[in-house]
Amino acid sequence: MTEPPSRNPEKASAKTQQKRPELRVRPTAPILPPSNIQGSALMVVISIMAFLACLTLGGVSMVRSTAASWESQISREITIQIKPDDNLDMEKALTQARDLALTFVGTKSGQIVDEAATARLLEPWLGPGLDLKDLPVPRLVIITIDESNPPDFDSMRALLKESIPQATLDDHRTWVDRLVSMAHTTVMIGTGILLLVFTAMVLTVVFATRGALSGNRHVVEVLHFVGAESSFVATEFQKHFLKISLKGSAIGSALAALFFATAGFWQSRTLATPETDQATALFGTFSVGVLGYAGIFATMIVIALLTTFTARLTVMRTIYEIDTLRSDPTRTDGIGS
Template sequence: MTEPSSRPAAPAAPKGQKRPEMKVRPTAPILPSANIQGNALMVVIAIMAFLACLTLGGVSMVRSTAASWESQISREVTIQIKPEDGLDMDKALTEARRIALTFVGTKDGQIVDEAATARLLEPWLGSGLDIKELPVPRLVVITIDETNPPDFEAMRALLKESIPQSSLDDHRTWVDRLVSMAHTTVMIGTGVLLLVFSAMVLTVVFATRGALSGNRHIVEVLHFVGAESSFVATEFQKHFLKISLKGSAIGSALAALFFMGAGFLQSRTLATPQTDQATALFGTFSVGALGYAGIFATMIIIALLTTFTARLTVMRTIYEIDTLRSDPARADGLPN
């Protein structure tokens, strides 16, 4: 004999009409979609994403600038002539340029005039300089063939013999330092990214455990009436995925806007000596399409890392609950 159901039967539909469909009420999520803890975690993730994207963009910018420096330095050598009493500086500059261009492997030579020299010194000594009244060395920039460079030692000796006040700088030392600096910058940036990701993972672990602690009774009821661990973990995973996506999107967008704003301001002040020096040292404040793709990838990685961390934490916590329940001696200490 079949036991009658406690649920009332649906009323019979009149003849010729369809029975109205029963609407299933959607289940409420285990965790509320918005609360103080979730908002705080979203702000923390946004800050972490901003720092991570800022570090990634900075490393990318420094690497491209170092590569540009290396390329420019490897294409040029500099002849420096120190001022001295009785020295005809203009004649010495012209002679140094002529001697350098006699060597195979040189393409062109440019004498840095007084106006350009004064402009180079303007950030430190101010405007309105009279170069003739200052003991400032003058420069000749020689463009060389990278594939077939000249004999620098022979050029240096001939210049020294013809113009004792001259010296040749082939920038080899600077190239080695730039390569070393680029490698060091990449290592530092990678270390900062690892620290940011580690701090974010720990933050998510504590936030997940806090959410579990506040909803422990719900989790226990669901788990012991038959809900599998994967179901509970998926509910928490969805919750933290939404939070992490919002937070990482906000932080990544702020980082992208920062680089765009810095590049815009730099383009508006290119004529000033301060901007020229900053551009020479750091390059343009633009990360390019590859940099923005890296920022987007960082946002996705942060969201996935947060979600994966939350899932592992929930599974671990449920395993601890099962372990405590299976041990009567330890379960007696659990609160009712």
């Protein structure tokens, strides 16, 4: 006798499912190709913009740090200058000027700049082996003061003039004002350059986004016509430009960080040369420090976000124009033609 067919529905359903072919969902392709000539060119432009922005930021940071260091050093000291005279005992006058200055509240210490140190100060202009006795070179007394409680400079100046007519007091206020003005001017110039770089980058992204939309306008119109929301299309473009901007800004920021690291290393290895000494005196150290590198990283993130936000706004604006053309029956240059 033949065995009756199985009446178990679960077994029958399992056999049927085993015979059916598996349905595979085809992965959706992105609206924009992952890489093309326009994307590569945009990445290069963003790299250059990021490099210039980070270079400007690091330069402004270096100048501000150097100006702050100069201002701090100048604010901590005042200088008494005594001009030579035939009837003046220079060494006695230097000691007397130092002692008079130290009697004022707010002074900490005084140092007489000896002849050897004075000759070293004049060596870059007058050459080595200078004999100060042959030249009417003024002598200096450096007084260290309390920045939080400075002495009465007017009274000190009057007392020195009365006791030693050849003595003059320089409190460096003019230099401090010039340094503060220079620092503010440098910050304004750097801010202006950063704004120009960001503006150029935004315009470049706008043109690149519109170019990508023009090349894929039929795809965007079809997607939008069948019901795709503007946010969906904008998100696809946003992802595409986010990847490009992250790569470009990372390359430019890394090159800027490498530049500052290389310059700092070169400066540390050539400190004894006159060229490096002059550069250090003028610009300070080329090392931007931890805050400088953090600023470079922050600039990279800002550039990536700004690029992405610009691309999204451009796409939304373009889709709005498409909707306007479709809803206007009098226009024949859009999708309704």
